[in-house]
Amino acid sequence: MDRRCSAGGGPCVTGGWLEEVRSLVGPRGVVTRTSAVAYESDGLTMERGEGAAVVLPRDTAETARVMRVLARHGVPIVPRGAGTGLSGGATPVSGGVTIGTARMRGVLAIDALERTAHVQAGVVNADLSRATAPHGLFYAPDPSSQAACTLGGNVANNSGGPHCLLHGNTSRHVRGLVLVDASGEVIDLMPTGPDPEGLDLVGVTVGSEGMFGVVAEVLLNLQPLPETVETVLAVFPTLDAACDCVTDAIAARLEPSAIEILDRLTIEAVEDSVFAAGYPREAEAVLLVEAEGGAAEVDATVADLVALAERHGCMEVRRAQDAGERARLWAGRKGAFGAMGRVAPDLYVADVVAPRTRLREIVALSTEIARERGLKLANVFHAGDGNLHPNISYDRRDEDEVRRVLEAGRLIMEACIERGGSLTGEHGVGLEKQAHMCDVFGDDDLGVMHRVRDAADPERRLNPGKTLPVRACREARGTGLPTDPREVAL
Amino acid sequence: MSAAGLDPHAALVEDLRGQVLEASAAGRRLTPVGGRTQLGWCRPDHDGRGGRGSLDLSGLRGVVEYEPGEGTVTAWAGTPWSELATTVAVGGHRLPADLCTRPGSTVGGVLASGRSGPDRFQAQALRHHVLGMQVLVGDGTVARSGGRLVKNVTGFDLHRLHVGARGTLGAILEVSLRLRPLPECEAVVALEATELDAALDAVADLVRAGARLQWGTLRPGASGPLLELGLDGRRSQVEQDAAAAAAALGSTATIAWDADAAVRREATRDMGCEDGYAWEVQGTRAAILSRAAGGCPQDSWFDLLSGRQLTSTRPSEAPGLRVRRLADAPTVPDRRGHAWEERIRSQLDPAGVFAMGSQQPADEEVSA
Numbered sequence: 001m002d003r004r005c006s007a008g009g010g011p012c013v014t015g016g017w018l019e020e021v022r023s024l025v026g027p028r029g030v031v032t033r034t035s036a037v038a039y040e041s042d043g044l045t046m047e048r049g050e051g052a053a054v055v056l057p058r059d060t061a062e063t064a065r066v067m068r069v070l071a072r073h074g075v076p077i078v079p080r081g082a083g084t085g086l087s088g089g090a091t092p093v094s095g096g097v098t099i100g101t102a103r104m105r106g107v108l109a110i111d112a113l114e115r116t117a118h119v120q121a122g123v124v125n126a127d128l129s130r131a132t133a134p135h136g137l138f139y140a141p142d143p144s145s146q147a148a149c150t151l152g153g154n155v156a157n158n159s160g161g162p163h164c165l166l167h168g169n170t171s172r173h174v175r176g177l178v179l180v181d182a183s184g185e186v187i188d189l190m191p192t193g194p195d196p197e198g199l200d201l202v203g204v205t206v207g208s209e210g211m212f213g214v215v216a217e218v219l220l221n222l223q224p225l226p227e228t229v230e231t232v233l234a235v236f237p238t239l240d241a242a243c244d245c246v247t248d249a250i251a252a253r254l255e256p257s258a259i260e261i262l263d264r265l266t267i268e269a270v271e272d273s274v275f276a277a278g279y280p281r282e283a284e285a286v287l288l289v290e291a292e293g294g295a296a297e298v299d300a301t302v303a304d305l306v307a308l309a310e311r312h313g314c315m316e317v318r319r320a321q322d323a324g325e326r327a328r329l330w331a332g333r334k335g336a337f338g339a340m341g342r343v344a345p346d347l348y349v350a351d352v353v354a355p356r357t358r359l360r361e362i363v364a365l366s367t368e369i370a371r372e373r374g375l376k377l378a379n380v381f382h383a384g385d386g387n388l389h390p391n392i393s394y395d396r397r398d399e400d401e402v403r404r405v406l407e408a409g410r411l412i413m414e415a416c417i418e419r420g421g422s423l424t425g426e427h428g429v430g431l432e433k434q435a436h437m438c439d440v441f442g443d444d445d446l447g448v449m450h451r452v453r454d455a456a457d458p459e460r461r462l463n464p465g466k467t468l469p470v471r472a473c474r475e476a477r478g479t480g481l482p483t484d485p486r487e488v489a490l
Numbered sequence: 491m492s493a494a495g496l497d498p499h500a501a502l503v504e505d506l507r508g509q510v511l512e513a514s515a516a517g518r519r520l521t522p523v524g525g526r527t528q529l530g531w532c533r534p535d536h537d538g539r540g541g542r543g544s545l546d547l548s549g550l551r552g553v554v555e556y557e558p559g560e561g562t563v564t565a566w567a568g569t570p571w572s573e574l575a576t577t578v579a580v581g582g583h584r585l586p587a588d589l590c591t592r593p594g595s596t597v598g599g600v601l602a603s604g605r606s607g608p609d610r611f612q613a614q615a616l617r618h619h620v621l622g623m624q625v626l627v628g629d630g631t632v633a634r635s636g637g638r639l640v641k642n643v644t645g646f647d648l649h650r651l652h653v654g655a656r657g658t659l660g661a662i663l664e665v666s667l668r669l670r671p672l673p674e675c676e677a678v679v680a681l682e683a684t685e686l687d688a689a690l691d692a693v694a695d696l697v698r699a700g701a702r703l704q705w706g707t708l709r710p711g712a713s714g715p716l717l718e719l720g721l722d723g724r725r726s727q728v729e730q731d732a733a734a735a736a737a738a739l740g741s742t743a744t745i746a747w748d749a750d751a752a753v754r755r756e757a758t759r760d761m762g763c764e765d766g767y768a769w770e771v772q773g774t775r776a777a778i779l780s781r782a783a784g785g786c787p788q789d790s791w792f793d794l795l796s797g798r799q800l801t802s803t804r805p806s807e808a809p810g811l812r813v814r815r816l817a818d819a820p821t822v823p824d825r826r827g828h829a830w831e832e833r834i835r836s837q838l839d840p841a842g843v844f845a846m847g848s849q850q851p852a853d854e855e856v857s858a
Contacts, residue, residue: 112698113776136700158643169641172618181830188826192812193772194796195604196654199834200617201827203650207643221614224700251559253582253671294702297727353641357559385641422642429644440644441634448633448838449646455833467645 017073021055021097024065029056029103039098042083042090043145045346046396047431051078051092056103059120060178060186060216063099067214068184070097076461077182079210081122081153084145086349087430089157089209093464099214101152107131108217115222116175121152121215128220137222140167143426144334152215158207160426162333163290165384166257167223169426171206176219179205179212182457190219204452209428210463212456226292229257230302231320231329234287234309235280239263239367239379242285243360245312246383250356254304259384260288260333265343266380266391270332273339277332280316287314287383288333290326336380337391343376344393348405352413353422356386362419366390366412373404387425388416414439429467437469499566502550503632503663509545510661511630514841520545522661522844524568524596528603528764545661547598553577554664555638562621564638564666567598583669586619588705588755590763598662604654607759608705609720611795616653619668623649627660628839638666651834658844659835673722677732678751681717681743683708689717690783692738693794697775701738702731707758708782708792715786717794720755761791764800770814771799777810 022030031039031054041048052075057063070077076096083090092098101122109118112135117128125146129138142161143149149159154170155177167173176190189202196202205212236242242261249259262270267279267286279286287309291301306317320326332339340347354362363379370377370392381389390412394405413436417423423433423440437446449468453460513520523544551568558581565574571591578585589607591600606615613619622636625648635648652662683689693706696719705720719735721728736743746754764770767789771781778797786792789802799805805813825831839845 113694114774115697136698158647160641160643164641168614168618169643171647172614187830194606194610194615194798195772197812197825198827199655199659199831200650200653201830203617203653204647206647208646211646227700247559250561253561255671293723294727294731296730297724300724300726353639355557355560355639357557382641386639387641420638422637422639423644425641426643433644437645440637444631445633445635445645448627448631448648449635451837452646452648452651452834455837456830458833 017069017075018053020069021053021066024069025055025057025062029058030054031056031100039080039083039092039100042080042088043086044088044091044430044432046402047088047091049092049094051094051096051098054098054100056100058103060180063180063214063216064184064186066099066184067180067182071183071461074459074461076464077214078463079152079156079214081150081156082124082145082148084143084149085153085157085430086351086427087157087424087432089428089430089463089466090153091431096464101150104152104216110135110137110222112137115224117220117222119151119218119220121155121218122150125149125151125154132222133225135222136225138225139173139220140164140223141170141173144337146334151218151220155206155215155218156208156210157426157428160382160385160387162258162260162382164426165259165382166255166292171203173221174202174206174218175221177202177205177215178217179214180216181213182459182462186216187213207428209430209467211453211467213462228295228298229290229292229326230298231326232287232289232302232306233279233318233320233329234289234306234314235283235316235318236285236287236309236312236314237283238313239285239363240360241312241314242287243363243383245287245309245314247356247359248308248312249305250384252304252308254301254308256289256291256301256305256384258288258290258382261379261381261383262286262288262333262336263379265376265378266336266340269339269343269378270336272342273335275332275335275339277328279332283315288329333380340378340391340393343378344395346394346396348392348394348409349427350388350390350392350409350412351424351427352388352416353425354386354388354416355420356384358419359383359386362416362421363388365415369411369415370408373408375401375404375408377408382425385425386421410436431466434467434469437467499550499552503626506545506547506550506626506661506663507630507632510626510628510843513543513843514628514630517841518543518843519845520843522547522598522602522657524548524599525570525592525594527592527595528599528605547661547663548596550663551596556581558582560639561669562638562640562666563669564664565597566664567596567601567662569597571595571597571600578669579672582672584672586613586667586670587616588759589616590760592763597665601653601662601665602655602657604656605764606796608707608762608793608796611706612702612704613670617650620649620653621666621668623652623662623666624664625649625652625660625662628841628843632663636666640668658846659838660844673728675725675728676720676722676748676751676755677728678746678754679719679721679732679735679739679743680746680754681739682711682713683715683717686715686785687783689739690779690794692740693717693719694776694779696735696738697795701735702727703735703795705755705793706795707761708786708794709758709761710786710788710790718754718758720751758791762793762800764816767791767800767802768816769801769803769805770816771801771805771811772814773797773811777808781805781808781811
């Protein structure tokens, strides 16, 4: 019989099916007690869980064999990449097995004419661009965690990143998948042409947060390395002015590859950290803007952006003079979350999307919501696509502060949705925003999502308890129990 | 169910819902129709059982929201594609795909057909630019997925299932799309390719070198195969890139600019309308370039950079290529993912209201 260890605090690796799994993946493919602590949460550290085991298969066939064993025993499965997700999508579930892709790191093929890369799901995002650079190609989606996060995890979350302003989220870059479903069947969804043969199963799998299967292999689109990249730092006297500049740039249909905003608190944290990028401390906000492409179009775009910035009172424009300076400017941006560690021991990173025409209003509102609760809110976000990341520093040992942080996070989310925004732009729903799905979708919408999930995983063993509310929304809203049996089953 | 008191669109949706529920109860099948321009194999009134009707969405038209500052548009599915293109052009935008449509083709119909234009090489397929949708599924449920903003990962992207499903999974009611800016400048580099092999090698080299091309097609010209490459964007950049592409194709290549370029683009794009052909070939870029190198017959059209050929003559099979008779339903039982797909269909449409009927004869006039 399966059983859990009663002491030691970590997952126990005994029991019939675990021995069977161990015989499939070898001793290094099952993570035991002490080291499994690292798997207790993902980047949403507020949510922790303890599963029965962590299993690390080496390839698609091994994943399928493991999942067939787990199917026979009815064991829940939590797919996991690097665990950098910020919504609790990879939090273990009790009695379940976390299937990690840490040993699936092969870049299987790169094709310069097709502009594609065929990879195993555990390849680290940044490693792919390093592998494709000799072919003159790069992989565009670049989450801030790209040095650690995996491409399989990116697929599960439809991850974004600064340069998704021009290139689009992960979804736009996924050409094909090999998926292992809950029963252990390998579903080969690699393309045979530019259009899907039937329903777009690849498209619907991207962003499904591990609820349709374990993504084992991915065929990704690559982009030509740009001939020219120009990185500009525009310094603003107010956060409002920086926001308005972005709103106007979008309205003017300019197409830079990234527009990021960092506010004063973020700048201070970055400049006090190892990620110091030379951001001006006197600024209330900076825009970090990048344009890429041919030299002529980059020049034209940057000239238009600088003119706009100046109209909005920009105090200074710095252009990166070389690749080293560009890398420094981006290291500050991508290290911003890490730098916040200097401000407080814990960080709550919110992820909402504002209509780009209402950036200033929603950013100001977020700041006010935090201020009213005595919290420090720093803004560092993908302004070009309206994707806000209000960061609230806190100490998890302070229960009242945790309560206020969660309250502020909820109010910011609600304010954004009320003004036409989205619940999540790139971090996903996971555990964090599951209840808030009812703020965006109705019972019928969620009912259809449940049904599509059931089509993929009738036993609901893949990532159970995540993403979709488990009760009908009307119940969650306290307006009475549903009478439709299908809703009861939600 | 009474539709009194509802706004006209809501009343129409309620009426459509009623039709679906009725069909479900009566065991009848329905095909959603918009402009009736591209149904092909899934024609209403013929399902081999004599019971297929149409669900007419053409009345469900109009722009729900076009906010130029957001770069997005939301429209009812029965809105003509061309009407929507005109609406967003006023704000300096173009629709996310430049594809062949017939007069009256609707937004919902275009999406249901799953078509993309040759510009998908640069812009990516149309399905990638659908931000959200409202659909009516087979049990009468009206459901939304996605949203209206350019960035959103809330919930499953169920709209992806309906793009290209040809109405066999439900009826698209309302759609939100990401828009692209209208370009400052447009150019078409053209070559009457007397040495087809060399010309197509040059195209492959341009792709490998990262050339900023929007599209590339091969079609029969007045005196041999006509190779055309499209570029657009900032004028100063397009001028340089078009000159470089022309140089790569050889001294006889010509460049058309702006209005002249648009005429050429529309001419080759409109040869991509499926109803002029009997067969479609899809495959890798390499496989399609290789197929094209074998010649461009009078009855063929190649979307070289996307990897697609249309032809009237039955094409030979070859590795890396997928050959399909256009009149056939694209679903085949042995296709990968088919069992999963069938489970999705039975979940969303248990009575099979939108399920496919039998195939139509290839030579029958289509009237979508």
